[in-house]
Amino acid sequence: MKNIKNNFGLIIILSIFLGCSDVVEFDPHDEYQVTEVDYLQTEADYQTMAVSCYTPTQWLNQVIVVGDVSSDNSVAGGENASDVIAYQQMDDYAILTNNSILQDLWTSAYEGVNRTNYLIGYKDVNLLGNTVNFEGKEALYGEIHFLRAFYYFNLVKMFGDVVLFTDHKLGLSDFGTLQRSPKAEVYAQMEMDLIQAINVLPTVQSQQGRITKYAAQALLGKVYLYQEKFNEAVPVLQSVVDGPFSLVSNFDNIFLLEGENGSESVYEVQYSNGQPYYNWGGATRGQGNYAVQQNGVRGFNGSANMPFNSGWSTNLPTQDLANAYAEGDQRKAATTFDVEAYANNNPSLNVSYQVAPFKNTGLYNKKYLPRKGQTSGQVELNYENNQRTIRYSEVLLMAAEANLRASTANQALAQSYLDRVRDRAFRNQNNRVTATVQTVWDERRLELGMEGDRFFDLVRTGQATNVLGGLGYNSATLGLFPIPQREIDISRLSQNEGY
Numbered sequence: 001m002k003n004i005k006n007n008f009g010l011i012i013i014l015s016i017f018l019g020c021s022d023v024v025e026f027d028p029h030d031e032y033q034v035t036e037v038d039y040l041q042t043e044a045d046y047q048t049m050a051v052s053c054y055t056p057t058q059w060l061n062q063v064i065v066v067g068d069v070s071s072d073n074s075v076a077g078g079e080n081a082s083d084v085i086a087y088q089q090m091d092d093y094a095i096l097t098n099n100s101i102l103q104d105l106w107t108s109a110y111e112g113v114n115r116t117n118y119l120i121g122y123k124d125v126n127l128l129g130n131t132v133n134f135e136g137k138e139a140l141y142g143e144i145h146f147l148r149a150f151y152y153f154n155l156v157k158m159f160g161d162v163v164l165f166t167d168h169k170l171g172l173s174d175f176g177t178l179q180r181s182p183k184a185e186v187y188a189q190m191e192m193d194l195i196q197a198i199n200v201l202p203t204v205q206s207q208q209g210r211i212t213k214y215a216a217q218a219l220l221g222k223v224y225l226y227q228e229k230f231n232e233a234v235p236v237l238q239s240v241v242d243g244p245f246s247l248v249s250n251f252d253n254i255f256l257l258e259g260e261n262g263s264e265s266v267y268e269v270q271y272s273n274g275q276p277y278y279n280w281g282g283a284t285r286g287q288g289n290y291a292v293q294q295n296g297v298r299g300f301n302g303s304a305n306m307p308f309n310s311g312w313s314t315n316l317p318t319q320d321l322a323n324a325y326a327e328g329d330q331r332k333a334a335t336t337f338d339v340e341a342y343a344n345n346n347p348s349l350n351v352s353y354q355v356a357p358f359k360n361t362g363l364y365n366k367k368y369l370p371r372k373g374q375t376s377g378q379v380e381l382n383y384e385n386n387q388r389t390i391r392y393s394e395v396l397l398m399a400a401e402a403n404l405r406a407s408t409a410n411q412a413l414a415q416s417y418l419d420r421v422r423d424r425a426f427r428n429q430n431n432r433v434t435a436t437v438q439t440v441w442d443e444r445r446l447e448l449g450m451e452g453d454r455f456f457d458l459v460r461t462g463q464a465t466n467v468l469g470g471l472g473y474n475s476a477t478l479g480l481f482p483i484p485q486r487e488i489d490i491s492r493l494s495q496n497e498g499y
C-alpha cells in the first residue's frame with residue numbers, strides 16, 4: 001500500500017472563518033488560496049481527506065509500548081531513570097497526571113475523531129449545499145466509520161469514560177462544555193460505526209492497508225470481547241476465521257519488511273520512509289514508525305552485512321516473558337532478542353554493542369528491532385515498519401475465547417483454533433494444550449508478546465492485580481490511566497480513581 005503510505009504525511013488544515021454583520025466583510029481568499037468552502041467539491045477532495053483520516057493512526061504507535069511497559073512483558077529501560085520519564089512512571093506504577101505520553105496519545109486519538117467527524121458531517125452535502133456522488137463513496141465512508149471506532153477504542157481501553165462526540169468537529173465554543181460519557185455509551189457508538197462499516201466495505205481493497213470488511217469484523221469482535229459480549233463476538237469473528245487468511249509458517253517472517261500486508265495481516269497501520277521527516281518537536285508525527293528506534297540495541301555495530309541498526313534500548317522484554325515460552329517455541333527467539341547470544345553465535349559479524357544502561361534485561365524486542373535499509377532522512381524518525389495491529393492468529397485466539405465464554409460454549413471449536421496457533425508456534429502437533437479460558441489467555445501473551453496487548457488483556461480479564469500486584473500495580477486505578485491534567489484544567493473533566 002505504498003500509494004496510501006506516501007499520502008499519509010499529508011495533513012489537511014482547514015480554517016473556519018466566522019463573520020459578523022457589524023464589521024468589515026472579510027473574504028478569506030484575500031489571504032488563502034483554498035478555504036474550507038472550496039473543499040469537498042470533487043471525488044479527489046473526498047479521497048484526499050479520507051487519507052488524512054488515516055494519518056493519526058500512525059501517531060498512536062506509543063499505545064503499543066504502553067501496553068507492554070505497563071505489564072510484566074517489558075521494562076522502560078533507556079539511559080537512566082530520567083530517560084523518557086513518562087515511561088519510567090508507567091513501569092514503576094507511579095504515573096503523574098501530566099504524563100507527556102498519555103497527553104500525546106489523548107490528543108492524537110481525538111485528532112482522529114475530529115477528522116472523521118468532519119468528513120462524516122459532509123457526506124451528503126458539502127459546505128455549499130451540493131452533493132458530490134461518485135462510485136465507491138459508501139465504501140469509502142465505511143473506512144471512515146472504522147477509523148472513528150478505532151480511535152475511540154484506543155481512548156476507552158486507556159482512559160475508560162471519555163468525551164464522546166460524533167456530530168461535529170470540536171471548535172473553540174466547545175471548550176468546557178463537553179464532559180466524559182460512560183464507556184458503555186462509547187462502546188455502543190463503536191459498535192454502530194463498525195456495523196455500518198461492515199455493511200458497506202469490500203472484502204478486498206485495491207490498495208493494501210485500506211480497511212476491509214474483515215478488519216472491521218475483527219475490530220468489532222475485539223470490542224465485543226472487551227465488553228464480555230461473547231455471544232455477539234462468536235459469529236462476527238467466525239466470519240474472519242473463514243476468510244482468506246492463513247498463518248505464516250515462519251513466525252519471524254511476519255515482522256520482516258517482506259512480511260508486511262501478508263497472508264496473516266487483517267489490519268496494519270502503514271508507514272513509509274518515502275518522505276523523510278526531521279522535526280524532533282513532533283517525533284511521533286512523522287511519516288515513519290518512530291517506535292522502532294526505541295527497541296534497538298545501543299551502539300549495535302558490526303561488519304557491513306550485519307542486518308541491524310542501533311537504537312535506544314527502551315521497551316526491553318523481561319526474562320519473565322522469555323521464560324514463559326516452552327522449549328521449541330519459535331516465538332521466543334522472534335520476540336525476545338538475546339543480544340549476547342547473537343554476538344556469540346555470529347563471530348564473523350564482529351558484533352559490538354553497549355549493554356543497556358538502565359534496567360537491563362539482556363533482551364530486546366525482536367519484532368520491531370531496527371534494521372538497515374528500512375529508514376531514511378532522520379534515521380530515528382523514519383523507519384517504514386508497519387505496525388501489525390490485528391493478525392489472523394489473534395482472531396483465532398479471540399474466537400477461541402469467545403466460543404469458550406459464550407452462553408453455549410463450543411469447546412471443540414475453541415480447541416481447533418488454539419491448536420492452529422500452537423501448531424504453528426512449535427511446527428508440530430506435539431505441544432497442544434487443552435483449550436480453557438486460562439490457556440487461551442496465556443497463549444495471547446506468547447503469541448502477541450511485545451505487540452501492546454498484555455496490560456489491557458490483564459485488565460479486561462481481571463488478572464491485573466494478581467499478576468502485576470507484586471510489581472507495584474495499584475488496583476485502585478482500576479487498570480485505567482489518568483486523564484491528562486491539561487484536559488482537566490481546560491475542560492474541567494473528572495479524574496480517574498487512584499490519581
